[in-house]
Each structure stands twice: as structure tokens, then as C-alpha cells.
Amino acid sequence: MESRITGKAYVLGNNIDTDQIIPAEHLVYSLSDEEESKKYGHFALSSVPVNEAGLPNGGIPFIEGENWQAEYRIIIGGSNFGCGSSREHAPFALQKAGVKAIVAESYARIFYRNSVDGGFLIPYESTQKLNNVIKTGDEVEIDLENNSITNLTDGKEYQLKELGEVLPIVEAGGVFNYARASGMIS
């Protein structure tokens, strides 16, 4: 696991549900076909209402034009990130688009599990509201050893909650790697 994740932040509000992350009509594409699965990156966050896309001002599309990768590596969310359906296509789509980590106040259970068990990205919980102090496009850095995020644009540092019991699964890169390493499966 890397010790730092650095990149541009994309900032969202509360209750970003899985239909906003990847609208249901796109769930028909293959996740294993390298070329076809780029569609998930292309449509990632495509149903977030325009005025809430890229806070504080909104109106910033996560994906530009026909691209399938975003210029953002870290998403800053509010509370209840990933609520709604069980679709694992949601963290998959964000990973495909280039997202390495999310920092949100809280997560819906299934999205959190999917992110961790599938090894798609790291779902960090913040210790305070961050989507009103970090702006879309700010350069930020997550320090995985010290559980903190720094806004490199203004130098301010914020504490993150420890990953706790899921840390070994995150470090292993998902539940299968974890289970193999611990001898649960061969």
C-alpha cells in the first residue's frame, strides 16, 4: 500500500447515492472487459445534479467530454456517501475514473464494504466536515500512516479516523487477498 495519496480533490455534498455515482441504465456493461469497462469511468458521477457537481460552486463535470478518466484522485464527500443500491459498479466506476480514496463524514454500509472488500479505493472517514473547507481542484495529500489529509493549496491539515478493523483488508487489497494471506482460503 502506498503511504501517501496525492492529487486533485473533487468535492461533493451529502447523500451521494449510487444512482448518482453510476446511473442504473449503465449497469449493463462488462466489468471484466478492459475496453468495455472504461464506460464505467466515463459515466462515473454523471447523475450528480449540475449545481452540486464539484463544490463549492458546482457546474464542474467530474469527467470531461468523452474521457473515461478524471483529473481528480481524491473525492471529498459529506455524510452517508454511497447510499442506495448494492451495486459494486459504484466504487468500481470511481476507481476506473482514477479515484484512489474518498474522504467523507460517513458511508452507507454496502458501499463501504464494496470499496474495502473489492479493494477498489480507500474510504476514509473525516473527523470533521471537510466539504466546506476543501474546494474542487485543490491539491490534497492523504498521509496513510498518520491518518491525515492536508490541503496543499492552503497548507491546512485535518485528522482522519483510523481504518480500524478493516485496515488489514485494505492493506491486503481486498477480502480475497486477506483471506488467502490468513489461510481461510487457498
Next chain:
Amino acid sequence: MGMTITEKILAKAAGREKVSPGENIWMNVDVLMTHDVCGPPTIGIWKREFGESAKIWDKEKFVIFPDHYIFTQNSHANRNVEILREFAKEYQIDNYYDVGTERYKGVCHLALAEEGYNVPGRVLFGTDSHTCTSGAFGMFATGVGNTDAAFILGTGRIWEKVPESLKFTFNGTLPPYLTAKDLILQILGDITTDGATYRAMEFDGEAVFDLSMNERMTLTNMAIEAGGMNGIIKADQKTIDYVRERTQSPYEIFESDNDAEYLNKYEYDVSKLEPIVAKPHSPDNRDIVRNVAGTKLTKCYIGSCTGGKLSDFQFAAPIIFGAEVKVPTFVVPASTEVAKQLEIETYKGISLKEIFENAGCMIGQSSCAACLGGPDDTFGRAQDKDIVISTTNRNFPGRMGSKQSEVYLASPLTVAASAINGFITDPRDYI
């Protein structure tokens, strides 16, 4: 300190005397369910991770209901059903309910009940967030993603954090103008869409046990809309009667101890509640129907795992009887069994199906249909700036199709009353 019903079932599944909220446990799974959207990627991960030696832990316990994108020309969606069909053939999965055959059932959550997979005391995991529906049968049921499902498919085991429990008690007798949908929308307004995240929602009280199994499933179905890990109702004689009509599998009835610990308890007097809507764009955006009465609609929708059961159509039909719907109204029986019942069940001597047809409703084929939007040609899908009132369970932006559409969630009574007026209507005007 005693245990809740959820803790007792999880303890049994983990082979433990006792479990406590907050601890991570590994447990055995009794049933794994998947469908056409998440089945193919689950199978893909299972093959990738277990390789040549990939084995299904127990074929009897693996159930596949294609139900999401069935009646569509979308070639990618059809390919997903084809993948399931091939897989079921190759691995000889008896519990596969193929499209285009007599065995096709429709929406998985109702099909699980109808086909006898819901049995008190069991542990069910499914690749669908509304798997919590099955908790109406006094069992632990929750949704997971493809990776977790693939892990279960190969091992029969999974980890879970034991949830804290919330208890919701509904006292009194439900008035004729209220349904289980009003009760759960009431709760959602009180605790919001993350009020039960990682928690169990236990439903209790005489008004709950007066409900039919169909209506109990409406309550547990929408536990996930509050973020709940599971919704659960203790099994009673109604549960046993329903189950025994469908399976002879052994069951085990669990119930919460009197001194079980709850994070919070909520009590309601149902005689004081009113018909409820959830306004756009969140299931917790609660209001009473009266406050939004008169809102012009462009579509009405009665369907889905939560709102397309026989009971939902039995509520709607008497209001629609003899009237004409003023806006396009879509009726989607959740399962093929419900579709058959619509032809058999009558009101004033006329079948429910005829009542809906005579009123100008469009009746679709059993599937998830427009509840989650789906491909462009999905029956009842919200288009452009549609304003829809629906018996479904989610109204997040774009959920039923168009990103510009607005969706109100309400009981089948409220949707029926609204359909014959073309604007949101309090069902008490007709009851």
C-alpha cells in the same frame, strides 16, 4: 444482558453463544441470492479468484432470479441474462429461474418469499440492497456487493459487523387509509436516510403483527432507505402459515429478550398518523399528503418489490374501480405469481386486472421495470421533466430514469387516488 433477535440469529450463524454490537464476526450463510445485474460480475470475480478449482459451496443454497432488465432490446442487458443461463447450465443450478420459461418469477425479493427461500432463523445474503425485505420472515437478510457474494459463493462464509439495534413499535389499529408504506415513510422522515446505517431495524407492535406478510415486506424492504443493515420482524403464526404453504424446510423462531439492549426505541400510535409522501429527491423528504395535494403529475406508477405485491393492487383497485386515470398510469406486478393473482382476485365481481385496464392503466410484465430507470425502452421509465408519484422505494435524482424528473413516493392508496385525478390526492377523499 439479553440479546436482540438479530444478535441471536447472527450468534447462531457464527457458531457462538453470544455476539455483541460492534464486533466483527465470520458467519455461515444459508442462502445466497443474485440477479441479472450483479450475477454476471459476481460469477466473474468467483472464477477469477478461485481459478480452476472454483466450486460452488452449496448449489442448493444458491438462487438466481433474473429480474432487473428483462423486457428490453438492450443487447448488453440481454447478454447478462445469457451469461446467467450459460452458467446455470454449466454448473447445473436448479434454483435458476430463467426468462422466457414457466419458471420465470420476476422481482427477486418477492420471489424469494413465494418460492420458499424465506424461512425464520435463516441467514440470507443477496447482491441487492433490498435483500433486507426477507427480514419480514424473522430471518437475517442483507445486501452485499459482487466481491462479497463471490466470496460467499466459494466459501459459504462472510464477515459482518454485528449491528446495534433500533426498535420501532407501532401501537393501535391501522386505519383504512394507511398502509405499511406510510409507516416506513414516517420512520424515514424521523431518522433520515442514514439514521440506521450499520444498524438493525426491528419492527414490533400490534399494528405490525396485524399486517399481512406482503405488507410486512414493505416495512422491511425500506430499512435500507434509512441505511439499515437489516429490517426484521419476529415470526408468528402468519409467518409460519405463509412459509408452510411453500416449503417444508425446518425453521427456527428467534425473538428478542426482554432485557435486550437497543440503541434507540421509537413508539408510534398509528391512529394519529396521516398518509405520507416522500418528496423529491430523497426517501426521507417527508411530508403529509395533504400538504402537497394538488401537485400536478405526469405519471403514476404502481410496482416494484416494495409496491407491486398483491396487497398493493388490492389497496389500489377499489379506488380506481369505475374511474379513469387522468395521467399515464403504469401497473407492474412484481412477480408472475402476482400477475396471475390479478386475474383471479376480484373486487365487486371484477378482476383486479380488468379494473386497472378499464381505468386506462397500462399493465407491464413482471420485473423491476422503471423502479430503477433502466435501459431507454424500460416500461414506465421517467422521461424528461416527468413528475411521478410511485409506490417504489427510492426517489434520488435520476432514479426512475430522467435526471430532470421528480418522483414522489407514496402508498398504493395515495398513488391510486392521485392517478384518477392527475394530481396528488389524499386517499381519505375516497375512503
